[in-house]
Amino acid sequence: MIRGGEVEIEGGKLTFEEQIALAEAAEKARREAEALAQKEAEEAWNKYKAEQLSIATTKAAALTASTAPVILAEVNKANAKPAWLRAEVSNSKKRIEDNIKLLEGTIEPDERKNIQEAIANELDTLDGWLHIRPKDPTENALRIANFRKTAGV
Numbered sequence: 001m002i003r004g005g006e007v008e009i010e011g012g013k014l015t016f017e018e019q020i021a022l023a024e025a026a027e028k029a030r031r032e033a034e035a036l037a038q039k040e041a042e043e044a045w046n047k048y049k050a051e052q053l054s055i056a057t058t059k060a061a062a063l064t065a066s067t068a069p070v071i072l073a074e075v076n077k078a079n080a081k082p083a084w085l086r087a088e089v090s091n092s093k094k095r096i097e098d099n100i101k102l103l104e105g106t107i108e109p110d111e112r113k114n115i116q117e118a119i120a121n122e123l124d125t126l127d128g129w130l131h132i133r134p135k136d137p138t139e140n141a142l143r144i145a146n147f148r149k150t151a152g153v
């Protein structure tokens with residue numbers, strides 16, 4: 001049970017009812033401050049998210065513009081090649097396009113960097129399907145000879 005009584009404070013005494021009113025006012029002020037802080041935090045998060053999505057969309061658009069001609073050229077080269085090679089080139093193209101779409105919705109800069117690296121690696125893979133790049137000229141000659149032998153050229 002709560003016992004009433006006056007409490008001395010600086011400047012006078014407070015009755016039990018005044019103490020309750022003061023506590024309620026303090027609690028209300030605390031809740032309002034928390035709500036304001038929460039609202040400010042949400043606004044800051046939404047602003048950050050919008051900025052990051054803008055950056056991601058810009059990077060995705062730039063990557064689309066820069067990779068589209070390269071992909072088209074590789075696909076056109078692959079059209080004259082065997083079906084398995086066309087399929088591999090098509091798969092690489094699809095992975096690049098999927099990664100660019102993923103990049104558009106990514107707000108984390110580190111994740112965006114990883115996706116861009118994956119796109120660059122896939123572009124190298126796409127290029128590698130049609131262009132042999134060995135470490136030395138002798139190995140290159142052997143690969144070409146083996147390719148010609150298996151292709152019947």
